[in-house]
Amino acid sequence: DIKGFVFDLDGVITDTSVFHSQAWHQVADKVGVTWDDELADALKGISRMDSLNLILKKDHKENDFSEAEKEALATEKNDNYLKLVNQMTPANILPGIQDFLATVKAKGYLLSLASASKNSPLVLKKLGLSDYFPKAVDPATLTHGKPDPEIFRRGAEILDLQPGECIGVEDAAAGVQSINAAGETSIGIGDPQILSAAAINFTDTTQLTLANIQQRLA
Ligand code: BG6
Ligand code: MG
Numbered sequence: 001d002i003k004g005f006v007f008d009l010d011g012v013i014t015d016t017s018v019f020h021s022q023a024w025h026q027v028a029d030k031v032g033v034t035w036d037d038e039l040a041d042a043l044k045g046i047s048r049m050d051s052l053n054l055i056l057k058k059d060h061k062e063n064d065f066s067e068a069e070k071e072a073l074a075t076e077k078n079d080n081y082l083k084l085v086n087q088m089t090p091a092n093i094l095p096g097i098q099d100f101l102a103t104v105k106a107k108g109y110l111l112s113l114a115s116a117s118k119n120s121p122l123v124l125k126k127l128g129l130s131d132y133f134p135k136a137v138d139p140a141t142l143t144h145g146k147p148d149p150e151i152f153r154r155g156a157e158i159l160d161l162q163p164g165e166c167i168g169v170e171d172a173a174a175g176v177q178s179i180n181a182a183g184e185t186s187i188g189i190g191d192p193q194i195l196s197a198a199a200i201n202f203t204d205t206t207q208l209t210l211a212n213i214q215q216r217l218a
Helices: 016-031 037-043 048-058 067-085 097-106 120-127 150-157 173-182 210-217
Strands: 004-007 110-113 166-170 185-189 200-202
Touching: 004 150, 016 037, 016 048, 016 067, 037 048, 048 067, 067 120, 097 110, 097 210, 110 150, 150 166, 150 173, 166 173, 173 185, 200 210
Parallel strands: 004 110, 004 166, 166 185, 185 200
Antiparallel strands: none
16 A cells, blocks of 8 residues: 655756756856757756766766866856755746645655755755655765665655555656665656656656546556
């Protein structure tokens, strides 16, 4: 029986995946790496430093920067990102998400957050959704990022649930892999080709309802 939901944040609860992309795009331009949609998708769900390394690798620039220079580039990206986050309001919650959270909470399902972002507490606060997620995995404590199962496993653990009792909700291919490897039921929200490994696929957040989930699991 499903007893809880482990949520990704960026690109599922809110449209911040676009902000992450914009902020990285500026850094890519600066270091002379060509930006494209494929790179943007590959970065979804990936930690800050891993993202920078992927960007540099794309045009074989991974050895062109010292660790200190990389730290500076990652900080610059985060500064770009925070400028966008600071303008956020509850209007940035993706359609249907607030209703879904309220419904599952009222029905007694447990909720936790499994976001790779160190900015997730701030983002939840800007959205007015902090109260839904008193339980969140702290990404600073992880040994491995998505697609490793660690983060989604911990998302179940902090709810005192077994992975089999949880549904994980993701917009990133790396995130869906993490959910599956953790032994949870995966919902992928977005392009069904990119998220083909998901147990359930919804093309957008308006489809995320308990009725739709029950229908797909039946
Ligand atoms: C993930 C995003 O949720 O968090 C990635 O999908 C991002 O794009 C990662 O790089 C880390 O975020 P932050 O805010 O700690 O740099
Ligand atoms: Mg995401």
